[in-house]
Amino acid sequence: MTVFDWLICGSGVTGAALGYELQRSGFRVGIIDRSPQPANATRFSYGGVPYWSGTTELMQTLCQEAIGRYPALSEELGDDIGFREIKLLLTLSPEDDRDAVAQSYHNCATVPQWCDRQTAVELEPLLNLEAISGAFVLDHAQVDPESLVRGYLQAFSRSGGTLIYETVIELLEQGVRTEHHSIGANGVILCAGGQGRRLLKRSGISFPLFFPMPN
Ligand SMILES: Cc1cc2nc3c(=O)[nH]c(=O)nc-3n(C[C@H](O)[C@H](O)[C@H](O)COP(=O)(O)OP(=O)(O)OC[C@H]3O[C@@H](n4cnc5c(N)ncnc54)[C@H](O)[C@@H]3O)c2cc1C
Structure with missing residues (x-):
């Protein structure tokens, strides 16, 4: 089982930027998303x-x-x-x-x-x-949000980061379970946008989520 220092679930702007920064800081990082061109919030953003x-x-x-x-x-x-x-x-x-x-x-x-x-x-x-x-x-x-993410992911790959295209079914204590197998990681970072809540619930993880309100 591959073991990453960090496995990031989600390759929107959050996951792509964080993956790039962690990889270039010397960690062994994987980014997993269900598709190379996901219909996510980042893609539809005004940037x-x-x-x-x-x-x-x-x-x-x-x-x-x-x-x-x-x-x-x-x-x-x-x-x-x-x-x-x-x-x-x-x-x-x-x-x-x-x-x-x-x-x-x-x-x-x-x-x-x-x-x-x-x-x-x-x-x-x-x-x-x-x-x-x-x-x-x-x-x-x-x-341009799509170009930004593409730039981050290409730079991430060039620095040795691993991109995986599979759907995460469950978050594990040390990694994730996808539809095909388990992927090991010392830490998992959830950057799954609006889907994150469903994934947490399915994994039996419950904690309060806070959203900042302007003013
Ligand atoms: C119309 C619109 C306009 C906007 N305009 C702006 C703006 O001008 N400025 C601004 O700052 N913000 C804007 N936003 C908000 C901004 O787009 C989002 O806050 C941001 O893109 C969220 O990025 P993210 O990476 O957290 O989530 P997302 O972009 O949603 O990425 C989450 C990723 O996780 C993946 N994922 C989810 N579940 C799984 C799973 N089980 N297995 C594998 N992968 C999974 C998804 O495929 C997706 O790629 C806008 C949003 C919209 C909808």
Whole structure:
């Protein structure tokens, strides 16, 4: 039975990035997913990088580190991840309460700047001038999520990481059981997105899950 230091279940952006980082830190890593092209959340994501949105010191530090690293990540991974810096417009309808919306962003690292509707339409000509009162504007960034994951996984493989395409049926104490066999690992990291809960339940593992809420 193959024994990895870490076996990561899920090759979305979370599993791919973590696998790459662990492999290049010297661990023996496997990433397992049910398909080379899974219809996962990462594939359907807009790829927005909201590095302005951290509301705690830790999140703000992580956001700053991320935006410091993204511009050079294509070169590091050897693949174009489609990184670009863009303006994000958060449009408001005439009936929206501008002060209340502004208040909901007051804990973010960067507070959005208000611009009137004429300026918003100059920034994004596809906006309907009549339907908005204006917009909050932020410096934002974007990547192509599929290219990002492809880049991470290719760099992971080049560094000696192992990609496995099988469906995990159950999490074991030291590895996983797939539809065909068991794969040994000293540690298993679950990056299965929305499917993770079902896998935990099927494996008889129960613990509280917490989701951070903005503000
Ligand atoms: C329409 C949309 C737009 C979004 N836009 C943004 C955005 O602009 N910015 C942003 O930051 N976030 C955005 N998100 C959220 C973001 O896409 C997700 O938070 C992120 O992709 C989650 O990645 P993940 O790796 O955790 O999970 P996933 O991408 O879902 O990957 C989980 C993987 O686990 C695999 N898996 C599951 N169960 C098993 C099993 N039993 N055996 C083997 N493999 C298994 C799946 O096949 C899948 O590949 C968006 C989401 C959607 C749906």
